[in-house]
Amino acid sequence: MDDPHRIYGVELSPYSVKVRSYFRYKGIPHVWILRSAKTQGEFQKYARLPLIPLVVSPKDEASQDSTPIIETLEEQYPKPSIHPSDPVVAFVSALVEEFGDEWGNKWMFHYRWARDVDRQSAAGRIARTMLPDADEAQHAETTAQVRERMLSRVWFVGSSAKTAPQIEESFCEAIAQLDAHLALRPYLFGGRPAFGDFGLWGQIYNAWTDPTPGALIEGRTPHLLAWVQRMTWPRVEGDFEPWSGLEPTLLPFLRRHVGRLFLPWSVANARAIAAGDEEFSVGLDGREWTQKPQKYHARSLAALRARYAALPERRALDRVLERAGCLQA
């Protein structure tokens, strides 16, 4: 057996569990190492940025950033592929992956830090992960520190009193649409997980562990809940489906959340970065959204556009993107 990769991460990091789910699906030997005070020394030895997940290969090469981590491993371990052979479905899956990382993260981060019950739950779990051996007093103090630190950062993903209704409506509608879609198949693109499942799942799985969005998922969306659990150890249960089978229940989700919210946001964000603006406002589905621009997301939009531009034949995809309201972006 190959030597294992090491994944430094925590359960409350959507990007870390996304990568772990991928390793489990592919059967790539790995060990999951909690990033905590105890492992800080080894983490710092490899990390270029203070971000998780950090993956260290058997050759001692470190990589960060979940999307390129998965893309690089996919070249080394091509089977079973996470990319459907139909180029339309493969592109939609990549679009959903990007959507999950960026807009799905707004759902997750907003719900985690918007209400006391969720803040307390998450801050307590993060504090326990950081200092597993802390006594009660130390644990309470660390919990309070985490809570304060994170509250000062919610603006970062655009969560504010003004945007809260947009984020929460989008989440509630999306989970109902995904539930209808997943009532008919075990994974988003058919009988096995695709790139898009991993990106979206990391965020929704994390939201499910928080009291408020967790209760919404548990109470309203049994098929989505089954997928949330299935994706912790995903496996091949069948083939990918053709676009014609997916479209009736996937297109409404794409149109509303990717076409009308995420992509217009993404384009406005990239423009604000290019112009060096401190803050930007954009009309999203008839309402104004305001936030400070997010640098990383401008880069990932460019990567998605490059993926589109590299396709040799785009007519069938363009028809789908047009119907989903995504082509212009």
Ligand SMILES: N[C@@H](CCC(=O)N[C@@H](CS)C(=O)NCC(=O)O)C(=O)O
């Ligand atoms: N684009 C990166 C994002 C990674 C990221 O934002 N990680 C968060 C946790 S989910 C982090 O490490 N934050 C630093 C901190 O909280 O100190 C990826 O996909 O891996």
